[in-house]
Amino acid sequence: MSFSAFENLQISVTDRIATLTVSRLKALNALNEPTLHELHTAIAEVAAAAAAGTVGGLIITGEGEKAFVAGADIAMMSGLASDRGEEFAHLGSDVFGAIENLTIPVIAAVNGFALGGGCELLLCCDFAYAATNAKFGQPEVNLGLICGFGGTQRLPRKVGYGHAMELLMTGTVIGAEEALRIGLVNRVLPLEDLMPAVVKTMTTILSKAPLSVTRSKQLAQRSFDLPIAEGLAEECAIFGEIFASPDAKEGTTAFVEKRPAIFSHQR
Secondary structure, three states, rough: OOHHHHOOOOEEEEEEEEEEEOOOOOHHHOOOOHHHHHHHHHHHHHHHHHHHOOOOOOEEOOOOOEEEEEEOOOHHHHHOOOOHHHHHHHHHHHHHHHHOOOOEEEEHHHHHHHOOOOHHHOOOEEEEEEEEOOOOHHHHHHOOOOOOOOOHHHHHHHHHHHHHHHHHHHOOOOEEEHHHHHOOOOOOOHHHHHHHHHHHHHHHOOOOHHHHHHHHHHHHHOOOOOOOHHHHHHHHHHHHHOOOOHHHHHHHHHOOOOOOOOOOOOO
16 A cells, blocks of 8 residues: 655555654654644554555654654744634644554654654554653643643553643653653663664564454553443453454464464454
């Protein structure tokens, strides 16, 4: 499957791993309305490729060595009419929700500034690795604003209420090691090692049973919305579904026979 040509994004696919790069280098990859619309189209195309089996995982990063996504485009926002704020927030929220709802694994490779909308972008990925030069924060209070793309909802779920409220209420920018300490990112690496490490992890994930990966993601996401008893019951039901799948038969047989499992690409 071929992807659309974009002005502010780049997409490539290698070994069923799609890499989506936000590419507005002069603006530190800040998200303006055209870029958000392009992201919406790109994610729909990635979802279609995932359904077709040609893409098994997505990596999101930013162009250059300074920024993942520095935030929403403040210069553009300052020129918006006051009654357009909710519309702009819905645009970003819908796009980030589409990323979060992808059935395939999504990893953020944070190669620099991830502030405001950039931090919210990594929050809708399954997890993130960061370069040592990365900076994180939700500085909206410094602008008389609040998060508009999901930060108030996803950040407490990611790092806990206390850490989230400190970031949301102070607008403090933190470094990669502090982001690692509070659980905002999973690993911190030198910039030159970041993408190879993310690709290696994604390759490992794609070597596993695809249906197992997809259902694990779906169940984990729903755990935030369900009482524990309902979540456990749903887990048992999904376990039963997967237990009857060809990949479960292949995986358990391969284990007994002491050989590598050969899984399908079916989700």
